[in-house]
Amino acid sequence: MLRATLLLVCLLAALPGRAQTVLDPALLERVRVLAETAARAAAPPNTRVAVEIGALDARLRLAPCQQIQPYLPPGMAVWGRSRIGLRCTDGVARWNVTLPVRVAVFGRAVVANGPLPAGVNLSQEQLALADIDIAAEPGAVFTDPALLIGRTLARPLGASEAVRAPALKSRQWFAAGETVQVRVAGEGFAVASEAQALSAGIEGQEVRVRFESGRIASGRAVGERRVDVLL
Template sequence: MNKHLALLRNSCRRGIRQILAATFLFAASLGTAAEIQALDDIRSQAEEFVISRLNLDPADLDVQADPLDVRLRLAKCTDKTEAYIQDGQRLTSRVAVGIRCLDNTSRWSIFVPVSITHYARVVVSARHLPRGQAINKDDITLERRAITRLHGQYLTQAAEVVGQLPKQRLEKGKIVSPRMLKRQNLVKRGQNVIILAEKSLIQVRSKGVALANGQIGERIRVRNTVTKKIVEGTVTSDGYVKILL
């Protein structure tokens, strides 16, 4: 009895496999008989859509749509296809772009995952930089790096870094971010400074004493040692404060 049941099961399995194979061949013949949408065209449209929405220099972008399943069979869209993203979706490092066919006779829709990498020339440490030592122009360089995941934590101008102090040791090749730096005081409270008083093309120098610490670009109060008058000016460099008359 068991032997007959085993033979019956094997016969059923062979029959099911034959039916499935015949169904697959039939579906394949239908797919080849009708025109199908090129998968590369779908991927290209998704990539072009992302690039157009980012409004950035294409040379600074690497946009790659994921490969689509080669078994996918979509009727060729004779009218037009439309690319879109869902409401509220942001174009970050990864996004799903919808592509849909608007034909009256053949409507379909598919989502294509797209990876986005944004590049920019950013400030990078050219050598090992010790903590607390003022950075000079030879300590840094500009390199093209991927910044997609940095969320704004990078600098693009050497002038933004020179003269600042690393809060920690920076290894060679490290992207320098604002969080890693602190400005040094170019003027210290009680320090003798030079007051540069400017009006149009006229510049007058006088001696003064700083009444507060000051970083470059910061406004501090200074007492003129001759007139004893207290004025407010901007720290322009080490030991110099500029005021406008």
């Protein structure tokens, strides 16, 4: 039985396509520096970036290459689970693959002081500050608990879970029919005016307003009775 097992292992090891491509440590360091530099450019001040590099797909059999260039694929996220491109620029075959990476960004952020149900209006006692990986999940975090007082949770949070923007109910800045301050901005100019809201102003959402002249424009609700119109 032992001889049969050893024979099977040897046969499997000899099968084509099972050898995993091993990347040079110097190349992996270039990948790490590229991912870390990109993450730092988008990270808030006083944060720490850590990069964990994964492995190429074990099924890949890449032709020998004298020069491999790491690069950031267009549109690829630089936080959390991402990928770094590797292209062969000097070899028998010009291959192009991606290498998985995980980018953590550690910083101070507001977290739940204990389990919180959906619908609760946040108070100072329910919030705390902690060092977390702010890149672990999508959504902006908060660094000042005062900005969250009175906000309503849209979903439950676990103890020590970060309070992220998607977990909060959108605020209604004004109701339909109210007079709002409108800032109209374009390339090289900005003017302010008053208008009547034609719908409720929900935080971050589009809203239509009517000026005294009768002209109707679409903008975005940005604050208490405030609308931004970008031309």
